[in-house]
Amino acid sequence: MDCQSIREQCATGVDEDPRVREHLADCAECRVAVETLRQARSALDAWPRSEAPADIAAVIAAAESIGQAEGRSVTTNLARPASRRSTLVGLAAGIIAFVLLSVVGARVETGGGVMRITFGKSPERVVDQAQQPSIDSLVDQKVAEKLDPVVRALVAATERSVAAQRDMLAEFASAVDYENLQDRALDEAREQRIVDGFIDAIAYRGRPHQP
Amino acid sequence: MENDDRIWVARAARGDRSALERLLRRIDGRVLDLAHRLTGDADVAKDLRQQALIRVCRGLSDFEGRADFETWVHRIVVNLCRDHLRSQSAVRRRTERHSLLVGASTAPSTHDETERTELGQRVATAVGALPDEEREVLVLHHYQGLSFPEIARVLEVPETTLKSRFARALERLAPRLATLRALG
Numbered sequence: 001m002d003c004q005s006i007r008e009q010c011a012t013g014v015d016e017d018p019r020v021r022e023h024l025a026d027c028a029e030c031r032v033a034v035e036t037l038r039q040a041r042s043a044l045d046a047w048p049r050s051e052a053p054a055d056i057a058a059v060i061a062a063a064e065s066i067g068q069a070e071g072r073s074v075t076t077n078l079a080r081p082a083s084r085r086s087t088l089v090g091l092a093a094g095i096i097a098f099v100l101l102s103v104v105g106a107r108v109e110t111g112g113g114v115m116r117i118t119f120g121k122s123p124e125r126v127v128d129q130a131q132q133p134s135i136d137s138l139v140d141q142k143v144a145e146k147l148d149p150v151v152r153a154l155v156a157a158t159e160r161s162v163a164a165q166r167d168m169l170a171e172f173a174s175a176v177d178y179e180n181l182q183d184r185a186l187d188e189a190r191e192q193r194i195v196d197g198f199i200d201a202i203a204y205r206g207r208p209h210q211p
Numbered sequence: 212m213e214n215d216d217r218i219w220v221a222r223a224a225r226g227d228r229s230a231l232e233r234l235l236r237r238i239d240g241r242v243l244d245l246a247h248r249l250t251g252d253a254d255v256a257k258d259l260r261q262q263a264l265i266r267v268c269r270g271l272s273d274f275e276g277r278a279d280f281e282t283w284v285h286r287i288v289v290n291l292c293r294d295h296l297r298s299q300s301a302v303r304r305r306t307e308r309h310s311l312l313v314g315a316s317t318a319p320s321t322h323d324e325t326e327r328t329e330l331g332q333r334v335a336t337a338v339g340a341l342p343d344e345e346r347e348v349l350v351l352h353h354y355q356g357l358s359f360p361e362i363a364r365v366l367e368v369p370e371t372t373l374k375s376r377f378a379r380a381l382e383r384l385a386p387r388l389a390t391l392r393a394l395g
Contacts (some may be wrong), residue, residue, distance in 0.1 A: 040389065041317055044349075044353050047338065050256065052253075055260065059265055
């Protein structure tokens with residue numbers, strides 16, 4: 001054993017080895033060095049120990065406060081929190097399950113503490129689709145909206161024309177004899193029905209779409 | 212770890228508040244002393260003691276007895292102190308704190324006590340001037356009473372390395388402490 005290992009053993013308190021004692025008996029330099037180390041070690045005891053008891057209740061309260069901020073009980077109920085690894089595994093499994101369920105068209109419903117997984121379209125979605133307006137009806141509605149002012153103008157013009165025609169017919173009727181008057185009236189009525197029908201047809205076509 | 216510790220740790224981990232208080236009271240003094248000697252600052256040591264005890268509270272449920280309870284606690288304190296010391300840029304500043312801590316934390320009332328306190332202050336200054344890795348081993352072995360195998364588990368450093376560090380620390384301290392003894 002060399003001097004350095006002897007001094008190291010003595011410094012760490014392993015000086016009962018017979019080889020160490022033999023070396024120290026023969027090496028004056030090591031005897032001095034080892035004695036110096038022993039004195040240094042005993043001098044360390046002059047540094048007194050720190051004494052200041054902690055407020056344990058405050059420590060526990062602080063730990064509880066941190067735990068509550070993190071959403072888990074920490075001290076009064078030291079429930080085992082989920083480890084980071086298990087949390088990640090759970091999250092990954094959840095994502096995979098969601099993707100798989102989405103691919104097969106499953107629906108996940110929760111309520112009343114129960115989770116249900118069903119496949120296919122929900123009845124509500126079918127009804128909703130039936131109630132939605134078709135493309136044709138949407139086109140009709142748009143056309144009607146565009147034509148509405150035109151139709152209204154046409155109806156007004158037609159009404160004015162009918163009124164003018166009535167006036168003309170009245171003048172004409174007064175100008176002819178009574179025998180023809182009934183025929184004229186019949187013609188007028190027939191003409192009026194034609195005009196009214198035309199007006200009604202245009203008005204109906206121009207009416208805004210009512211879903 | 213003593214069987215007694217295992218029982219109290221298990222009870223505390225299940226939410227037994229009285230068991231937790233008992234554990235914290237048992238380690239409180241050693242935690243403060245370790246933090247004090249590693250940082251050389253009494254106020255910082257109290258803050259670190261608080262942080263360490265809180266970490267113990269919060270980590271008990273994960274502890275599971277994989278390591279010795281005291282080894283685990285020591286590791287917590289050492290890591291907190293390392294983090295703190297890393298934030299200190301100058302060794303000189305730390306040495307000055309070591310000089311202040313003994314005088315600030317004690318109130319000598321007799322001549323003998325004054326002499327003892329001054330000597331303690333100088334020892335603290337000398338220990339504070341050691342390299343961090345040597346001071347850790349010195350404090351854990353001499354002041355905390357841990358064996359080298361126990362220190363090896365705390366610091367995760369081979370025993371032979373620790374013994375070398377301890378011997379080097381004593382060799383560094385010897386001239387300064389010899390002077391102190393001569394003065395004393």
